[in-house]
Every structure is written in C-alpha cells, then in structure tokens.
Amino acid sequence: MFRILTIFLVACLAVLSACQPDPTSKPLVVSTIKPLHALVYAIAGGANSPLELRQLLPDGASPHHYALKPSDMRTLNSAAVVLRIGSGLETFLDKPLANLQAQQRVLTLADATGIQHLHARASHGAAMTGHDAHSEDLHVWLNPDNAIAMSRAIATALGEADPGHQADYALNADKLIQRIHETDLSIRQQLAPLSNKPYLSFHDAWQHFDTHYGLNFAGAVTLDVSRLPGAKHVQDIRKIVEEKQAVCLFQEPQFSPTLVKTLVEGSDIRIGELDPLGMGLPLDDNTYITLLRQAAERFQQCLQ
Numbered sequence: 001m002f003r004i005l006t007i008f009l010v011a012c013l014a015v016l017s018a019c020q021p022d023p024t025s026k027p028l029v030v031s032t033i034k035p036l037h038a039l040v041y042a043i044a045g046g047a048n049s050p051l052e053l054r055q056l057l058p059d060g061a062s063p064h065h066y067a068l069k070p071s072d073m074r075t076l077n078s079a080a081v082v083l084r085i086g087s088g089l090e091t092f093l094d095k096p097l098a099n100l101q102a103q104q105r106v107l108t109l110a111d112a113t114g115i116q117h118l119h120a121r122a123s124h125g126a127a128m129t130g131h132d133a134h135s136e137d138l139h140v141w142l143n144p145d146n147a148i149a150m151s152r153a154i155a156t157a158l159g160e161a162d163p164g165h166q167a168d169y170a171l172n173a174d175k176l177i178q179r180i181h182e183t184d185l186s187i188r189q190q191l192a193p194l195s196n197k198p199y200l201s202f203h204d205a206w207q208h209f210d211t212h213y214g215l216n217f218a219g220a221v222t223l224d225v226s227r228l229p230g231a232k233h234v235q236d237i238r239k240i241v242e243e244k245q246a247v248c249l250f251q252e253p254q255f256s257p258t259l260v261k262t263l264v265e266g267s268d269i270r271i272g273e274l275d276p277l278g279m280g281l282p283l284d285d286n287t288y289i290t291l292l293r294q295a296a297e298r299f300q301q302c303l304q
Contacts, residue, residue, distance in 0.1 A: 026052040027080035027161050032090050033057055034278045035141040036083055036109065036150070038287035042176045043154050043169055046285050050165050051158065059279045060253075063090045079104060080161045083154065086110030089138040107157045110140055114149030118207055121220070139276055142295070143208035144184040147288060148177050176285070183289050187296040188213060197303040200241065200269075201250040205276040209295060215303075218244035221263075237263050248302035250274045272302030 029044065029051050031037035037055040044051050054075060057066055063085075068076075076082060076096055084090045084097075086108050097106050109115070120137045140146045155173035159166030195214045204220035221237050241249065241264055250272045251260050260271055278291040 026050060028052045028054065028075075028078050029081045029158065029161065030054050030056050030075055030079040030083070032082075032084045032093070033063055034059060034281070034283075035276075035288060035291060036085060038278070038281075038283065038291070039141075039147060039151055039176070040083060040154055040158075041283060041287065042285040043151060043172045044158055045165075045168060045172060051162060059277070063092075063277075066090070066092050068092060068096060076100065081105045081107060081157055083107045083109060083157070085140060086136075086138045088136055105157060105161065107153065109150045109153060110136070110138055112149050112153035114152070115140055115146050116143055116208075118211065121204055121207055121217075137204075137207050139205045139208050141208075141288075142206060142276060143212045144180050144187075144292060145212065146208065148180055151176055151180070176288075179286070179289055180292075183292055187292060190296055190300060191215065194300065194303045197247045198244055199248045199250060199272075199299075199303060200244060200246045201274070203252055205252075206250075206274065206295075213296075215299065218246045221249070234263055238267065241267050241269050248272050248299075250298075250302065252276075253279055270302050272298050274298055 026049075029040060031040045031053070032055075034055060034057075037053070041049075041053055044053055056072060056075065057063060073096060077100070079100075082093075082097060082100070082104065084093055084106070087094055089110075100106065110117075117140075118137045120135045141150065151173045155169045158169040162169075191213045194216075196216060198216045198218035199210075200218050201220050204217075207217065209215070210217045219240060221240060246269055248270045249260070249264060251257075251274075253273065253275055257271075264271065274295060276295075278287065278294075281287050281290055281294070
C-alpha cells in the first residue's frame with residue numbers, strides 16, 4: 001500500500017511540474033513585422049539577448065492580408081509580450097490578441113507616447129488610390145521621430161517583462177535613439193535638394209517618410225497585382241503621369257518590372273523601387289537604420 005501511494009505521489013508531482021513554466025526558459029517577445037522586430041532586436045541586445053525574440057510575419061508577407069497559421073497561434077499563446085503597430089495595420093490580430101491570458105502583455109506602438117499621427121491621404125480620382133481620409137496612416141515606423149518614441153516604449157515593456165535586465169534595455173534604447181538621430185540629420189541633408197521633385201507610387205505607404213523629409217508626393221496609382229490592368233486603366237495611369245509631371249514612379253517588390261514599364265511606356269518618368277517592410281535586409285543592431293538609409297538612397301537615385 002505504501003509503495004502504491006509513493007508511486008501515485010511521484011506521478012502527481014511529475015504532472016504538476018510538467019504544467020509549470022520552465023524557470024530557465026527565456027521570456028518570449030513576439031513582434032509582428034520586420035521594422036518593429038528590428039527595433040526590438042537592437043534594444044533587447046541582439047543575438048545575446050536574455051529574451052527569446054521572434055518575428056511573427058515572414059519576410060514578404062503583407063500585414064494587410066496575412067492569415068495566422070496554427071504555429072503562429074502557438075507562438076502568440078507562449079509570448080510574454082506581443083508588439084504590434086496597430087489594429088488598422090495588423091487587423092488579423094484583433095481576435096487572437098483579445099483571447100490572450102491576463103498576464104500576457106500586448107503593446108500597440110501606434111499608441112505610444114510621442115507618436116506623430118497622420119490621416120491617410122484621400123483618393124485623387126478613379127485611377128488613384130487612397131484610404132478614407134478619416135482613417136489613420138499606420139506606416140508610422142517610416143518617420144524616425146516615431147521610431148524613437150517606439151524605442152522608448154519598447155525598452156519600458158522589455159524591462160517590465162524582464163526586470164533583471166531593465167537597465168540594459170534602457171541603455172540599448174538610448175544608443176539606438178542616438179544612431180537614429182544621427183541618421184535622420186544625414187538624410188535631411190541628403191534629400192533637401194529634392195523637395196520640388198514630384199513622385200508617384202503604387203502604394204501610398206510613404207507619407208510618414210515624405211512628410212518628415214519634405215518630399216513632394218504627387219499621388220498613388222491603383223494597381224491590383226493579382227491581374228493585368230485593362231487598356232483604359234493603362235491610359236488613366238499614363239494620363240496621371242503626364243498631368244502630375246512626376247519625375248519618378250515607385251513600385252514595390254511584388255510588382256513585375258515588365259508590367260511597370262508597360263504602364264509608363266512613352267513617358268520620361270523614371271522607375272524606382274521602395275520596400276517599407278525591409279524585406280531581405282539582414283537582421284542586426286542597425287537593421288532599422290539600414291531601412292531608412294536604403295529608402296533615402298532610392299529616393300535620391302530616382303528623383304535626382
């Protein structure tokens with residue numbers, strides 16, 4: 001009887017211990033998109049971070065249209081902290097995040113103190129694209145002042161999740177903020193001569209960047225990447241290019257270069273490529289800085 005009781009108690013202890021969190025495991029911090037993950041990575045200490053860091057959306061996935069996989073749900077359910085930009089960008093997260101445990105922290109960076117908010121730019125006619133003028137443009141990370149505000153909020157959240165390294169996160173954030181300041185000043189000088197050069201884009205993702213640096217946005221051209229535009233649509237786009245006297249038309253990586261050339265055939269407009277999500281950039285302490293510098297270089301190359 002004593003032996004049976006001992007076996008029963010050992011079995012119960014094994015079950016209880018299996019249900020307890022591993023005290024040696026690192027707190028899991030999940031960021032939705034690469035620019036946000038890049039800020040977290042630098043502030044958390046990079047490859048040597050005492051936290052486990054994961055990017056939820058793979059490179060190339062659009063936060064506007066992403067569908068969570070079962071593995072993504074397991075990741076969210078295991079996270080100590082989940083960081084996102086905002087509901088208007090990662091709408092697919094609204095219901096899953098509402099069902100997280102009370103002790104799990106969700107940080108919405110668009111609500112961080114110091115964020116500069118902009119309304120989405122309105123449509124400019126049938127062949128132009130925009131959002132409801134009352135909705136918010138949530139590409140907030142493309143303004144370095146916003147990235148600084150986000151960095152401070154991230155450092156606070158990481159410190160709350162891991163109080164033992166709070167001072168390290170604060171110091172790393174200060175270093176990152178200083179690098180962002182220096183990069184911002186450099187880019188201002190680089191782009192200042194281009195303020196009178198109008199540009200068009202296929203996706204109006206760059207308002208926070210072009211407003212911050214005083215660039216001349218002429219409009220966004222509707223283009224559905226899932227199908228070829230009809231003859232009238234091509235004609236409308238060419239008319240916009242001519243009327244706006246734009247120097248450059250920016251595409252994004254998902255657009256076929258051949259299709260873009262067809263749309264602007266016969267005009268003098270130059271073609272550039274911008275990627276607001278930093279697809280393909282290597283992850284290190286300077287990934288966000290690289291994203292800003294790459295954007296500035298591409299604006300300069302196309303508008304100059």
